Amino acid sequence: MNEFHPANVFKFCPYCGAAEFLWNGANAFACQSCRRKYYINMASAVVAVIYNDKDELLLTRRKNNPEKGFLDLPGGFVNIGETAENALIREVREELNINVSEYKFMATFPNEYVFDSMQYFTEDIVFLCKIADYSSISANDDISNYEFRLIDRINEDEIGLNSIKNVIKRLKEQSK
Numbered sequence: 001m002n003e004f005h006p007a008n009v010f011k012f013c014p015y016c017g018a019a020e021f022l023w024n025g026a027n028a029f030a031c032q033s034c035r036r037k038y039y040i041n042m043a044s045a046v047v048a049v050i051y052n053d054k055d056e057l058l059l060t061r062r063k064n065n066p067e068k069g070f071l072d073l074p075g076g077f078v079n080i081g082e083t084a085e086n087a088l089i090r091e092v093r094e095e096l097n098i099n100v101s102e103y104k105f106m107a108t109f110p111n112e113y114v115f116d117s118m119q120y121f122t123e124d125i126v127f128l129c130k131i132a133d134y135s136s137i138s139a140n141d142d143i144s145n146y147e148f149r150l151i152d153r154i155n156e157d158e159i160g161l162n163s164i165k166n167v168i169k170r171l172k173e174q175s176k
Contacts, residue, residue: 004119006040014038042110042121044078046088047167048129049106056148057171060095063144066113067160072143073167075124084125092129094141102130107170111163124163151175 001007007023013031020032029038050058060072074095078087089100106126113120139145151171159165 002114002119004114004117006119009118010038040121042123044084044087045076045111045122045124046078046084046091047073047075047109047124047126047164048088048092048100048103049073049126049167049171050092050129050131052131052134052148054148056150057154058096059147059149059154060139060143061145061147062160063142066115069144070160071154071158071164072161073164074143076142077122078125085127088125088127088129092131095139095143096146097136097138097140098131098134100129101132103127104129107167109163109166111161113161122163124167126167 010021010029012019013021013029013034013036015036015038016031016034018031018033021029022032023029027040031038052058058074060074062068062070062072074092075088076091076095078084085103088103092098092100104127106128109124109126111122111124137146151168152175154168156165156168159168
């Protein structure tokens, strides 16, 4: 457990403000004063795997931390009350100005990373996507650029997030 783990960041109960706020070692805090529990859960995120007609994978470049400047796949967080499928369509449109015409569930990959001195946990829901028209593609939102590469030309050291590295590994295994 690193210094950015919630157990080392949260010091006071959000219900009563008491300092007797203890981590249970697994997934929750327990306040010794008011006896309430505060759970730390994973957030949902979506990832789009998009191939063009040359069988090249669409990669993005992260504009912000965590892992600023590293390669990534299009996607992002699922908003409260939003389905993963709607988040997928929204995120691809926001980041690349293109529309997902079809999608199919591929897999899930857990992820954790530090942002602004706090460790976050996500469950990345990966979809294989099709795009009918790339004519309006552009880098927007939280990506600085995009590129297409053949899967065997992707160096995993250029990818920042562990879950995305695992997606790329899976895609490479499936392409053999």
